[in-house]
Amino acid sequence: MKLLVVDDDLVSRAKMGKLLSALGHKVVTANDGDEGWDAWQSEQPDVIVMDWVMPGMDGPVLCEKIRKAESVHYTYIIMVTSKSSMEDLSNAMSKGVDDFIVKPFRKAEVIARLGPAMRIINLQTRDIVIFSLAKLAESRDSDTGEHLDRIRHFSKILAENLLNTGKLDKTYQQSFVEDIFLTSPLHDIGKVGIADSILRKPGKFTADEFNEMKKHSQVGYETLNQCAQSYPNANYLQMAADIALNHHEKFDGSGYPNGLSGEDIPLAARVVALADVYDALTQKRVYKEAFTHEAAYAIILEGRGNHFDPMVVDAFIECESKFIR
Structure with missing residues (x-):
């Protein structure tokens, strides 16, 4: 999968990017929410792993903006956060967050959270492939x-x-x-x-x-x-x-x-x-x-x-x- 990592902390961003690359994924990084928005538009990643608290556009705002703009291609969004209250998590999910990773993140948890993302992306790919091929036959x-x-x-x-x-x-x-x-x-x-x-x-x-x-x-x-x-x-x-x-x-x-x-x-x-x-x-x-x-x-x-x-x-x-x- 193509993954976009959005985090204003250089060490955290580099650590997550290195881990995801080692797992075989193509990784693109962004320094903050505004860069993340630009990268999402240009790269069309399958998954975004983003920090919650960032200067300027924070994670939930970026997530909400993406959900309003996306069309056929669904982006699976994972929020990395130390927040744990039900109110905070519910609010983030109402903005369109799919899953959470708790700070400080562990390799095993990252791998586990990517599993559902992979299944969603595979289903989306399947449906697009079948629909496109069927329309090709229909055109003749x-x-x-x-x-x-x-x-x-x-x-x-x-x-x-x-x-x-x-x-x-x-x-x-x-x-x-x-x-x-x-x-x-x-x-x-x-x-x-x-x-x-x-x-x-x-x-x-x-x-x-x-x-x-x-x-x-x-x-x-x-x-x-x-x-x-x-x-x-x-x-x-x-x-x-x-x-x-x-x-x-x-x-x-x-x-x-x-x-x-x-x-x-x-x-x-x-x-x-x-x-x-x-x-x-x-x-x-x-x-x-x-x-x-x-x-x-x-x-x-x-x-x-x-x-x-x-x-x-x-x-x-x-x-x-x-x-x-």
Whole structure:
């Protein structure tokens, strides 16, 4: 993370900066609140570690000023102080302080306080990455915007049913539901690599055009897998890559790109496959009219065990009213 240390005491500022640098973070320093304000605007740090009492603009005032000015990028603010009264701490938190470190600070406490900051920043990064990539896909395909929103809700409905009805083993947790809601909109991100002449074609594809269209699964996987390799602890990125590659695989092995079958297909991709087909069936496209829910329901049931995982189809049957709503 990029951290800004704001402290008017040279020794304290240098000591904190050295500790944070040793922990692997990029550190910027400021001598007082006014310098801290300038540094926040120019550097956009992830975290600020600031002293409370400083000449001119003190810590709480600087914090309040930042909170009024920030927009998308959230800055996690830790106040270093010897104050301990509930009134003082409550007042600082009302100004937007996230956490406190007690003077004189200890290495173990600093490390502990940075833990929550890291989690908040990682969540923010995750959401920004997913939103940006989904918007990239949307920019290429006029049908994508509302489709992405419906897909994520259909996928979440199915995942919640699978988890809550005991269809999944204990290795799956609530995070599976949350991650599939976040990542399912990226299933067709690979379409950014497909020519407009094919992507926007109103009629039926030729065999060559269909083969070209099928490449979007591999393009999407390669894009997202590179991100996943760079951030190995970001499990949601690996799920996104798995979905992009495998959401056109079929349970009987007749899908693409690799002809996977059964449980060799990642579960998240099996879930999104059904959600994607249901939405494609029930929405009007340039090449077809919208199917009724009843017609789409019959097609999905017909695909149980060949196109779709029977377990996921059973979840769909149980959640039919939620899909309609």
